[in-house]
Amino acid sequence: MxxxxxxxxxxxxxxxxxxxxxxxxxxxxxxxxxxRFPEVPGPTSTATFETIEALPEGAKVLFSFDFDPASAGELQPMANAFMRHLGQKKAKVYCQTLWASATPLIEETLKKCLLTQSPDLVYGVDYVNLGYQAGNEGVMKVISTDYKQSFPTDAKGTRTTAIPMMEGIENTSSFDLIMVVSAGYPGSKEWVQYVVSPTLGKGKPIQLVAGVTGVSAPQLVPYFPTQMQGMLAAIKGAAEYEYMVNEVIKAANPGKPLPPAYMEAQxxxxxxxxxxxxxxxxxxxxxxxxxxxxxxxxxxxxxxxxx
Amino acid sequence: MSRQLAIIVTLVAGVLMVVSGFIKPTQGWGEDAAEWFNILAAMAFVLGAANLAKVHLSKISSRDAGWGFSAVTLLAFAVTLAVGLFKVGVNPMPAFPDVPMSGGKDAEGSAFWWVYTYVLSSITATMFSLLAFYVASAAFRAFRAKNTEATLLLVAAFIVLLGRTFAGVVLTGWIPADSDWAFLRFENLSTTIFEVFASAGNRAIIIGIALGVAATSLKIILGIDRSYMGSGD
Amino acid sequence: MVSMIDSVLVSLTLAAQDAAGAGADGATAPAAAAESFFVSGRGALFGWLVVISVFVLVSIMKARAGKVFKVRPIAGLSAVDEAVGRATEMGRPVLFIPGIQDMDNVQTIAGLTILSRVGKTTADYDAHIEVPVSRSLVMTAGREALSASYLAAGRPDSFNEDQVYYVTDEQFGYTAYVSGLMVRKKPAACFYMGQFFAESLILAETGNSIGAIQIAGTAETSQLPFFVAACDYTLIGEEFFAASAYLSGEPDQMGSLRGQDLSKALVGAVLVLGVVVMTVGALAGGLVDLGSVSRFFQSLVGG
Amino acid sequence: MNQKKTWTIILVLAAVLLAIRSFTGPGMAKVFVEDQRFAFKQAGEKEVDGAMKPAFEAVAPGTEGAIEWTTESEVPPRAYYAAEAASPGQSAIHLSTSRTIGVWVAALLTLFIFSFLYRDNPLYKFAEATIVGVSAAYWGIVGFWDTLMPKLFGAIVPAIVTANFMPGLKEEYNFWILVPAALGIMLLCRLNRSVAAVSVIPLAFIVGTTSGLKFVSYVESDLLAQTASTMKPLLVAAPALATGAADGTANGLSLGLSIKQALIFVGVVSGLVYFFFSVEHKGIVGKTARVGIWYLMITFGAAFGFTVMGRIALFAARCEFIFDDWLWLIDPTEKRVVVEAAVASVNALLPVLPGVGL
Missing domain, CATH: 1.20.58 (Methane Monooxygenase Hydroxylase; Chain G, domain 1)
Incomplete structure (x- = not known):
């Protein structure tokens, strides 16, 4: 032979x-x-960063964690960087998920990325965890017209009507931005189809940025930038975005060393x-x-x- | 008798769902149906669980090869079910301290959370990561320029692989970004592949699928295709 | 020459403004139609549903009346018999996986339809077929489908309910189980028909390592590359939905395939004509105004 | 037989190394937690949905008559070392036995699964048996607490559900839910052979609704939407930004964009031709279909290449878990203390790459 x-x-x-x-x-x-290798941010990551950077202080952001621990290796760094950027922008963060197995991930991300950065944030006023709802795109359709119908309580069992920051939230159009980190179905594609698309060409279209796995990125490319203002594709997208967020945070806190935990993707x-x-x-x-x-x-x- | 009724149920349910897409008062029916489906699927778990128990118990009782692993499965199943159902180690929610079962089933520190974090997550994430190995062996075997189709597959994969890392930047970074030849840089080539070829290819597939789904749904609603309920031909 | 290019540009600009205008109309339309009994803006959709239904139904009626429709061969489908035959010869089982989604997914239903055809072949050959599934409801439906195909093949006694069984809902728990099953029982033929996600390549590569003939079919576009790379035959998208028609060869099924093709031809024709009109409109912008024709074509596809 | 011996030796060696690693220096795989105590006491009542419910307020732990519990939250080992240095023998931050065992279990199960890459073996079979049992139960529990409890029981017996399980739920009857409940019971009739036949009714309902819904949604969001986005003039103007037009109008025909648009159009049409079933792929149809399959192949190749990235990242994450959380070999997130000596030795071994901060 x-x-x-x-x-x-x-x-x-x-x-x-x-x-x-x-x-x-x-x-x-x-x-x-x-x-670490130096990162040169690509167009989709830059667009994502700029969309979030353009948010005013106190902007309302819906953050959907649509992934499970199995894909956390690829997606958790995105969720972390998103959360830290939101903290930096002093946005009001509304977390939810359509994946049953993501509930512990939300708590962990909030604790690790939002609360360590700004420990004086108040639950229910600055951030809220609305937990999981079963029903996939059915939930998306319902929250497009009535958010509190699908999420009557938060993850801690408190009525959403009794949560201060839920005042004024009627449906998905009440948010200034929707952020989705998604690993499959239901995920970013469904968010575009059922939540964003119906609002296109009607007054104020919903802004959406998404962090997605490498395997789903090719399918989502056609939606950028009209139906999706930003997209982080795979670990490279995460690394580019993480780099930009770190630069902003470094500039805002001169002299404060950046914890290496925040360079996971890079x-x-x-x-x-x-x-x-x-x-x-x-x-x-x-x-x-x-x-x-x-x-x-x-x-x-x-x-x-x-x- | 049941079969006849089943055909009628399929027809009525299908037609109602199509109608609900067009007539205002019925618009929410689709969501209701989805919710009903979730309830049905959750109830159906009893069937799955019963079958799981039956299969493994019979393996254990007949001492089939590997019956010990069946015992492991049953034990893991029973323990997880018990700690989840009774919310072992779950504290009440701060809003309702008087309701001991009010806490979330997977609250940090609970037994169900432990199983989820250390057993379920670690095994599923590892299974998923096996793909890193399988993509390599599949690429080695399948990506060979045997004919035009295989060559196109190979070249596209090659460009994208290089275009998405530092290596691509190094290899074609010398082409000035503002020159007419900038499109030849790996990162730009891979973007073009996605924006043009993959986008067109995907659209053709998606349009075809939509028609396939439409024809299949129609056949099911009209009772032409009913093998799922066991009355095929 | 210059004026020619100018006119092209002017018409392009107009087209862009038209598009913007259409968007503005869309914003006011729902308010005006609020009183209406019908959901607004879905006329084109309704029209297409009717057209597709008519095409499919008329073709089915023609087929019933005795018209024979020829179809092009699909490699993967002619291999089904061969694969089952080989499994019989080798005395090894056939593995069938109807995807990992539940019964509220058309791909699962299509997969079960194919299962009933493949099941008939295995019953004919007296081969052993094993169907591990990841949803309780799919188990129930799969048992119905398979028992009917054994009955149709005249071998109801060979059918054992436990050939179709539930494993777990968890994607990778299921994958772990099926991979283990493959290396232990070494099926000679593996069918993957339904909606798959990341497990596609884990299953297909494991199947490859045990030398099984593998035939896959899915409409999940993100997983097609992996099946194409690792399986012997792959039914791509629409082919997967057409498979049950091919395998049964019944006139009704062939008729619906024809109806599908007619619909596709119509979509293609509208698309080509629309693009031609728009391009000519852009070229001849200054001379003839084709804006209204362009808009007509756009409205045909709900744009 | 010889191979069996080799593997035994390898496994024993690994066990010895692990034992050494566990009992020297800081050890490995330890998880530390910090206790947090909660105490609540009833303070009057409040009105919820028209009914009076007890209201609670947080009180200091140890207050008489208060409902109390303790939760543990994970802290990095660094925090434990710091607390110990500040006051030796403190009890606020302590080792968590259950979580430390958890890390070991997770690490071993991870290795068991990886062993499948070599070949099927009892360790893999053990992990496989475990995951099947655990995950089947997991999804059953999720269905029970997240769907059945709020949507089914919460609609039929809301008072019991809110009093005992989900106090946050709105007390509201919804008798429509009896329909899916009845269908569900018909489904469960399969368990009894004599009435098993009725179980096709719920199946028929599910398949019927699915078909009706998908018939509409696929034609709308896939067929029409994709056709509409392809229906564009083949001549494309350069974007205003690129050419710098002040008034925002297009002022140049873009050759590149026009070619792209034309290529997309050709791809979609030829792809559609490929999917024709009732026409033989011969002559002009055959040639067009050939172009269609070329597009499909490029699509698949590109998607394959893109996916590789994600898959490697997943494996990298598992490696980090093994090396960092379990073995305590590396410490990229500075959870413990960086081993300065190790860094120095690696730096000495590696040439310094330009632009790479080694």
Whole structure:
């Protein structure tokens, strides 16, 4: 068996091992050194950042956590950066979710990103956790006309009518911005279809920014920028946005060191690079094998024909 | 008898839902139906749970190969169900201290939360992350320029892979961003692929799917296709 | 020459203003129609629903009257028999997964329809089919479908209810189970028909590693690339919905396929004509005003 | 047999290393928590939906007659070290046994699942059996507390539900809910063979409503919307911003944008032709369909490439959990103390990349 044949029939576990090394080694190195790659923000991330940056102080922002712990590796950094940016902008944050398994994630994000940054915020006045509602896009349709019908209480069981910051919230149009971090169905696509689209061309269209996984990004590209003012695509989008948010926070708090916990996405770009390089390498090797073997079989059959 | 009734129910329910899209007083029916569906699905869990218990109990009682794992499944199932149903370790909500069961089922510190955080989340996230390995082996095998179609698949993937990391910036960063050739930079090429080719391809697929769904729904409503209720042909 | 380009630009500007104007109209329309019994702004939609229904129904009637519609071959579907046959020869099971969504999803319903056809083939060949599902309701419906296909094949005794069973609602819990099942039971043929998410590639790669023939069908566009890369045959989007018609070969089903095609042809025609009119309108902007015709075409598709 | 021996040795070695790691230096995988005490006492009544309900106010813990409980919230180990340094033997921040065990359980289950990449084995089977049981119950519980309790029981027996389980819920009867309840009971008739046949009625209801709803929504949001967004003139003006027109009108035909628009149009039409079933793919139809499949392939390739990114990030997150939360090898978020010596040694080994702050 020639080298090429052996390479072609390689046990896929060697590929697995290479991938494990390509990701794990950079993580250890970066973890020990704290190094990061510089980020050059792309257009969709910049648009996201600018949409939030343009919010006035006290803007009402609905933040839907539509993901589960399984995709948190990709999406939690976005949720964190969004939350910190909102804290920085002194926005009023209304958290909710349409994914049952996201309820603990909301509490964690609020605690880790909003309250550590500004500990004097008051629940019910500056931020609220409205919890989970079953019903997928059905919920979206209902909150488009009557928010409190779908969310009669918050996650702590308090009536939404009794929460100070819920005063004046009638439906999704009452919010200055809707933020969605989504991993699948129901997610950003449904938010565009059922919440944003019906308001297009009618007075004040709803503003939406979304953080999405790499796999759903291609489907959402057509909605940007008319139906979606911003989009963070995959961990790269998260890293770019995180970088911009950190710059703003650094500028606002000179001399205060930035906790490294807030560079999660940027840290993950290094394993990302090596993973991608491995993939590219594999594709090149795969094709080299293919072409070499094709030439061999052609010259082989030519020889047979001559004989 | 039930089957005949079922066909009528399908027809009536389907037609009502179509109508509710167009007539004002019936507009909310779709949402109601969705809510009813959720209730039905939640009740149907009893069927699933009963079946799960039946399958694993029979494996254990007949000492099938791997019956020990069936015992693990049943134990995990029973424990999770019990701690969730009785809200073990859940404190009341501060607004209602007199109602012990008022706290959220997955409040931090509760037993259900523990199972969720340390068992469910870690296993599901790890299963999901296996994809990092599978994309690599699938790409190695499938992305070979065997014919025009495969070549296009390969080239598009290649450009996007490079365009989304630092490597792409390094490789084509020398092309000035404001020159006429700027579109050849990897990040711009991958954007073009998405805006033009992927967008067109997706639209064609989506339009086709919409027609497929329309025809399928119509066949179901009219009772032409009813294999889901066991009276196929 | 210059005037030509100028006229193009002027008409483009006008078109843009038209679009803006249409938006403004949209804002006032609901208020005016508030009294109406009908939901406003859905005329075009209603028209299309009627047109599609008529096309499908008329084609079905024609098919019943004896007209035979020819269809182009779809590779994945002709492979179904081959795959089941191979499983029978090897004495290994057939694995069928109707997606991971519930019965309120058309793809799941379409998947179960295909299951009833595949089930008939496995009953004919006397192969063993296994259907793990991730929703209790799908289990119930799947059992109905499969038992009927065994009955239709004249082998009701070979059907065992436990061939269709519930695993768990959790996406990756289900995936963990099915992956394990695959490497242990080594099915010779795997069918993935329904809505899939991230588990698509985990399942397809595991299936690949055990050397199974794999046929996938889904309308979930984000997962098509993975099925295309890792399966032997993939039914793309609309092909997936057409599959049950192909597999049954019944006149009704073929007729509906024809109706689907006619609708598609009409959509395509409206699209092409609309684009031609708009482009000509933009080119000849100064000479002829095609704005109203353009708007007509836009309104045809609810734009 | 030989392989079995190798694996035994590897596993034993790993266990020894873990033991060493656990009992030297700061150890590993410890979770610390801070206690927080709550105490509430009734203070009169308040009106809710026309009924008088007891009102409570927060009081100092230890007050007589108060309802009290303690919650624990996680703090970084750094906080524990600081508290210990300030007052040794303090009890406000302490080790949480259950959560520390949790981290170990999570880490081991993670490794068990990864072992499947090598091949199927008892460890994977154990993790698989666990997740099937846990997750099936999890979703059952979610359905019970989030759907059945508020929507079904809350509508039929609201007084019982609000008094015992969901005091925040509005007490309101909704007898329409009896319809899905009845359908649900018909569904459960499957459990009894003699009445199992009625279970097709709820199925028929579900399938019927789904078909009706999707028939309308797919034609509207997919067929018409996608066709409408493709129906645009093939000549596209350059955006006003790019050409700097002061009045905001278009003032230049953009060749690039026009080509893009034309390519999209060609792609959509040829893609549609590919999906024709009743026409053989021969001649002009065949050629157009071929172009259609090319577009589809580019679409798939691009989507594949894009997805790789997300998948690697997920694996990276799992690695961070193992190295950081469990093994305490790295500390990227400074939860503990950075090991200065390790940084120095890595820096010495690696060449400094330009622009990369190593």
């Amino acid at each position: 020639s080298f090429i044949d052996r390479l072609d029939a390689i046990d896929r576990r060697w590929i697995f091992l290479m991938m494990a090394c390509a990701v794990a080694i950079p993580i250890i190195v970066i973890g020990l050194t704290g190094a 840290r993950r770009m290094a394993p990302q690079l090596f993973g991608h390089l491995l993939m590219v390498g594999l594709i090149i090797v795969g094709n080299t094998i293919f072409f070499v073997k094709r030439r061999q079989s052609r010259s082989g059959s030519a020889m047979k024909a001559a004989a």
